[in-house]
Amino acid sequence: MRPAASLIIFTTLSGLGFGLASLIGFGLITATSPKWVMIHGVISLGLIGAGVISSTVHLGHPERAWRALSQWRSSWLSREGVLAALTVLVLAIYFADHLYHGVPRVWLGAVVGILSVLTVIATAMIYASLKTVARWHNALTPVVFVLLSLAGGVVAAAALSALEGMDGTVALTRLGLITVVLAMIIKTLWWLTAGASGSGSTPESATGLGSLGEVRLLMSPHSEENWLQHEMGFQIARKHSHRLAWISLILAAGVPILIMGLYPSSATLLVVAALVHLFGVMVERWLFFAEAKHTVTLFYGARH
Amino acid sequence: MTSLPPASDVKLGLVIDLDICVGCHACVVNCKEWNTAGYGAPLADSNPYGKNPSGSWLNRIHTFEAGHGAEAKVVHFPKSCLHCEDAPCVTVCPTGASYKRAEDGIVLVNEDHCIGCGLCAWACPYGAREMDPAEGVMKKCTLCVDRIYNTHLEEEDRIPACVRTCPTSARHFGDLGDPESEVSQLVAARGGFDLMPEQGTKPVNKYLPPRPRQSVTADEVDLVAMAKKTTPGGFWKWLDQSLDRLPG
Numbered sequence: 001m002r003p004a005a006s007l008i009i010f011t012t013l014s015g016l017g018f019g020l021a022s023l024i025g026f027g028l029i030t031a032t033s034p035k036w037v038m039i040h041g042v043i044s045l046g047l048i049g050a051g052v053i054s055s056t057v058h059l060g061h062p063e064r065a066w067r068a069l070s071q072w073r074s075s076w077l078s079r080e081g082v083l084a085a086l087t088v089l090v091l092a093i094y095f096a097d098h099l100y101h102g103v104p105r106v107w108l109g110a111v112v113g114i115l116s117v118l119t120v121i122a123t124a125m126i127y128a129s130l131k132t133v134a135r136w137h138n139a140l141t142p143v144v145f146v147l148l149s150l151a152g153g154v155v156a157a158a159a160l161s162a163l164e165g166m167d168g169t170v171a172l173t174r175l176g177l178i179t180v181v182l183a184m185i186i187k188t189l190w191w192l193t194a195g196a197s198g199s200g201s202t203p204e205s206a207t208g209l210g211s212l213g214e215v216r217l218l219m220s221p222h223s224e225e226n227w228l229q230h231e232m233g234f235q236i237a238r239k240h241s242h243r244l245a246w247i248s249l250i251l252a253a254g255v256p257i258l259i260m261g262l263y264p265s266s267a268t269l270l271v272v273a274a275l276v277h278l279f280g281v282m283v284e285r286w287l288f289f290a291e292a293k294h295t296v297t298l299f300y301g302a303r304h
Numbered sequence: 305m306t307s308l309p310p311a312s313d314v315k316l317g318l319v320i321d322l323d324i325c326v327g328c329h330a331c332v333v334n335c336k337e338w339n340t341a342g343y344g345a346p347l348a349d350s351n352p353y354g355k356n357p358s359g360s361w362l363n364r365i366h367t368f369e370a371g372h373g374a375e376a377k378v379v380h381f382p383k384s385c386l387h388c389e390d391a392p393c394v395t396v397c398p399t400g401a402s403y404k405r406a407e408d409g410i411v412l413v414n415e416d417h418c419i420g421c422g423l424c425a426w427a428c429p430y431g432a433r434e435m436d437p438a439e440g441v442m443k444k445c446t447l448c449v450d451r452i453y454n455t456h457l458e459e460e461d462r463i464p465a466c467v468r469t470c471p472t473s474a475r476h477f478g479d480l481g482d483p484e485s486e487v488s489q490l491v492a493a494r495g496g497f498d499l500m501p502e503q504g505t506k507p508v509n510k511y512l513p514p515r516p517r518q519s520v521t522a523d524e525v526d527l528v529a530m531a532k533k534t535t536p537g538g539f540w541k542w543l544d545q546s547l548d549r550l551p552g
Contacts (some may be wrong), residue, residue: 001426059439060420067417068398071306077423078398131392131503132429183376201429203368208497209322209379213371218378221332221364224356228431231422272551295500296431299366299383 001133003289006057011123012282014051014084015145019153020044021091025112027104029157029172033073034099036164041095043160044140044143048088076129080122087115120149129289134199135292140190147183148252148281154179155256155274162267177257180277184253187284191245198304199295206298216299232294233302236287244287252280306397308390309406315433316408316447316480317387317508318467319490324474327367327380331466331475333361335356335384335445338465343450344415348438360434362445363466385432385445386409386465386507393398393424393433393444395409402442409481409508410449415441429503452477480508 021044023029031037056062069085071078091112091159098104124145127136158172203217204210225233259273293302339362340347349359362452363384391411394402401417402424404410406422413424418441424444425433433444448464451457461468467475478487487510490496496510 035429058421060422060435061418064399064417064419067400068421069420073399074307074395075423077396077421081398126396126423129396130427132427138305201500205440205500205502206430207368207370207379207381208499208513209368209370209377212379212514213375215368217366218369219327219367221366221383222361222538224358226358227360227434227437228425230358231425231435232431294426295429295503299431 001289001292001294002231003286004058006054007063008282008285010051010055012051012278012285013054014048015120015123015149015281016152016156016208016278017044017047017049017051018087018120019149019151020047020156021087021153022113022116022150022220023153025091025094025109025114027106027109027118028154028175029161029166029168030104031098032164032166034102037095037098040160041092043156045088045091045095048084048091052084069177071172076122076125080119080126083115083119083122087112087119090115099172117146117150120146132199132295133292134197135194136288137199138190138194138197139258140186140193144183144187144190147179147186148284151176151179151183151252152274152281153193155270155277158260158264159267159270159274162265162270165267169270170264173260173270176260180253180256180260184249188249199293201295201298202304203298203302206295217299220300228296229300233297234290238289241287241291244283248280248287250280251276252284253277255280269289306394306400306402308394308404311389311483312406312409314408314479315387315389315458315508316410316452316478317487317510318384318447318464318478319476319478319480319496319510319512320382321474321476321494321512322379322381324472325365325380325382326474327365328470328471329365329473330469331382332361332363332365334469336361336466338448338451339443339446342448343441343446344413344443345441347438347443350408350437358437360436360443362432362434362443375517377514377517381435383430383432384448384509385411386430386505386509387445387447389506390504390506392427392429392503392505396423396427398423411444412446412449413442413444415439418442421456429500429505437494447477480510 024040031040057067068078068081072082094108094112121142124142128141131137154176158169158176161169161172203215206216209215255271255276259269263269336347341425347360351357366381368379368381370379391404394404399417399419401414403412420440422435433442436443452462463477467477476487479485480487491510494512496512498507
């Protein structure tokens with residue numbers, strides 16, 4: 001599948017934003033002054049907002065995007081839209097309420113936390129529900145998305161906590177270590193299981209000509225690449241995919257683990273850890289798309 | 305609504321005979337011609353006369369080779385939307401633009417509601433949907449819904465453009481929900497099959513397999529043996545010997 005920049009930026013930035021929002025919502029980091037409530041608000045809502053705006057870039061008709069809120073009964077994309085809109089609304093109310101009353105409302109925070117996690121699950125389910133892309137159609141896909149979102153959220157929360165000079169920073173970095181390690185263990189498991197899974201479809205089943213023997217494409221229907229091949233026939237050299245997987249592991253997990261382990265209260269280094277982690281997750285997301293194979297390629301000469 | 309309607313009794317679709325198709329692409333061209341002028345936005349091309357021409361088409365013909373050696377077969381393989389009963393392209397649509405008609409099972413796109421997100425094309429295992437490069441909306445086979453019910457057309461033209469134009473009658477249109485219909489009878493008689501049944505989409509369109517090759521014995525095709533068998537006699541023998549006797 002084509003790794004579209006808009007979708008990589010959307011899923012990673014909004015994933016981080018929703019992760020941070022759930023940390024804030026569940027009360028694992030609480031701003032102590034109105035100024036920091038504002039900062040938390042701007043950063044979490046900003047990340048989510050930037051992601052959502054980026055996601056509309058790949059649409060043919062962004063002005064009709066509001067229509068996507070209507071089909072939540074059947075469509076995970078619609079559910080994601082509804083949940084994201086609700087989360088942003090409740091999160092904004094939560095920050096306003098915190099500013100107005102000086103103390104956060106715990107139950108409202110819990111709603112924010114739950115909605116944030118549900119939104120990330122809905123994002124992941126868009127991909128995990130597609131039978132046509134075997135690599136994504138995996139029970140671990142939503143787990144990976146949620147854990148990476150939370151891991152990013154904790155690292156970002158630790159950085160914010162250190163910047164504000166709060167007591168809980170070291171506890172947050174400890175939690176960050178656990179979440180990042182867990183996320184990467186599950187992601188590695190995903191690589192092992194998803195990489196081995198096939199769609200179950202072959203050129204023989206795609207054409208129904210298997211009884212005649214092996215089926216090979218003799219002539220393509222058209223001389224130049226068409227939209228289907230551009231969108232779903234993206235290919236990546238195997239050696240590069242291995243290298244990139246390592247790069248994403250080092251950036252998303254290795255560097256943040258080192259920083260959080262060695263300098264658990266250094267504000268500057270924790271900010272670096274959060275940024276490096278985000279970049280690592282972007283590489284991971286690029287691979288998530290680039291390595292995924294669609295069954296339509298079976299009609300264009302792919303073997304499985 | 306992008307939830308699927310209850311299964312309809314009428315299931316309009318195509319039956320494509322892989323034994324007959326000669327891969328002439330006439331159906332592809334007529335499909336493009338009709339649909340660029342008919343239902344919805346025109347079927348656009350991008351850079352049609354330039355270096356990397358591209359464009360949206362609703363019907364394409366692949367050519368496959370199946371089997372090896374003397375038994376290998378070349379099969380021309382037209383592919384368009386199969387109007388699946390469990391159409392995954394419909395349920396993933398976030399806006400309700402993609403829908404399946406309850407009355408005849410045709411899967412359509414409401415182009416005024418389509419946001420061009422492309423998710424339906426990702427959900428389709430067959431590559432039956434293509435994004436329009438000019439309009440930014442999803443395009444797909446409409447089963448020529450603007451022909452088959454069109455009383456302004458002559459009776460014989462009220463069939464999909466691809467079926468109407470096929471010079472070898474490799475394409476058939478009809479109600480696959482009615483076991484007595486001509487297309488259903490054809491499917492039953494010829495062992496019509498689904499594409500990628502393992503994807504669970506339950507396609508309405510069916511394909512008819514190439515007929516088995518008539519068996520030929522080895523010496524029938526051995527031309528040398530055939531030549532040796534027939535030694536000339538009479539006038540031809542005399543001519544043969546006379547020519548042999550000539551000098552040079």
